[in-house]
Structures are given as C-alpha cells and as structure tokens.
C-alpha cells in the first residue's frame with residue numbers, strides 16, 4: 487500500500503447559497519481536508535471569500551481547513567485567517583517580496599505553512615525556504631477560477647519537488663491544485679503528490695455523488 491493521499495475538495499465549486507451544508511456534505515463523504523480559496527481581485531482576477539465566511543463555516547466540520555490565499559499583501563491578514571479557523575495557510579511567494587517572513591508569521595501562530603507556485607514559477611523560488619514549509623502546493627492551472635484544464639507540465643514540477651524533499655529528508659507534503667480529475671489523479675500521485683485539491687471533480691452531480699467522486703480520485 488502506498489502513502490496516504492489527502493483529498494481536499496475546493497468549496498469554490500460548491501453551492502455558495504448553502505456553504506455550511508456543502509462543507510458538512512463533503513466532510514461526511516470522506517474529504518480529508520476542506521480547501522478554501524481566498525481571492526482578492528488583485529493578485530488574481532476573481533473575488534471570493536474572507537475570514538468572516540471561514541469563521542462561519544468552522545462549526546460545520548472538524549476536518550483541517552486548507553486555506554489557499556491568492557491575495558496580496560498576505561501578512562496583514564494572517565492573524566484573521568488563523569483566528570477564523572484556518573489550520574493550513576498556503577500563500578504565493580509571487581505575491582510579495584518577503585515570503586520567508588510570511589512563513590515565519592504563519593508558523594508563529596501555530597498553523598501549518600504552505601507555498602503555492604503558479605504554473606510559470608520554478609521550484610527554485612522556494613529553495614531557501616523549503617526546509618521550513620509543511621506543504622508545497624503546485625498550481626496546475628493559473629489561479630483564479632475553478633473548472634480549468636490541468637496543465638501537464640506541472641507533473642515535472644511535482645517530480646522535481648519530490649526529489650528535493652526526499653534528498654533533504656523532509657516530510658513536506660506536495661499538494662496539487664487545479665483541473666485534478668480521476669483521469670489524472672494517479673499521474674499526480676505517481677509524480678509525488680500526496681494531497682489532491684479538486685473542486686469541479688468533487689462537486690459535479692450534487693451531494694449524492696460526493697462520496698463516489700472523492701473515492702474516484704483515490705482510486
């Protein structure tokens with residue numbers, strides 16, 4: 487049996503009018519984490535939700551809240567997201583000049599820290615902070631929207647990161663986000679990902695299919 491694979495459904499594809507129910511439904515359907523996409527209309531061309539909504543969702547699940555910040559600046563908002571209930575905070579090093587400081591601030595508040603890399607960004611960008619990270623998130627679409635197609639070149643990036651993590655004896659989780667489906671999940675896992683984010687592939691078909699959809703990603 488291989489290492490465990492965490493499935494983190496992105497609520498970006500949920501019914502926003504019933505978000506609490508949707509979080510309960512994916513929790514009951516076997517989600518390991520709940521992926522929450524925060525967008526600011528500036529770092530990415532879309533606006534989603536902030537700490538207030540995360541706080542309101544917190545009582546609906548005990549699973550880790552995997553919060554993906556697509557915002558700039560990041561640091562002024564870290565406390566608010568942790569107080570709202572974020573367990574993992576993943577930010578983009580492309581979003582500002584002081585990413586090491588961001589990682590330190592997240593960890594100092596007791597949350598897990600992640601780095602998200604846009605499709606065009608090299609793993610070199612996080613070389614000097616990799617040892618401090620709990621997670622690296624490889625964006626396999628350009629961030630901003632759900633329902634986009636997986637960019638195949640990102641598999642090589644996952645492999646490169648896995649080699650670096652193994653060479654340094656780290657336990658950093660490699661997560662992949664964007665266009666993940668049952669058709670490419672095993673390629674992501676074989677390349678070295680151990681956490682899969684999926685929005686449309688989990689929420690398609692409505693609540694009766696969530697369990698089956700999550701299972702198909704593990705399959």
Ligand SMILES: O=C(CO)[C@H](O)[C@H](O)COP(=O)(O)O
Nearest residue numbers: 629630632633664665685686
């Ligand atoms: O960070 C994201 C977009 O910026 C989302 O997490 C991602 O797109 C998930 O949606 P899908 O699985 O439908 O691609």
Ligand SMILES: [Fe+2]
Nearest residue numbers: 496523554663
């Ligand atoms: Fe995301």
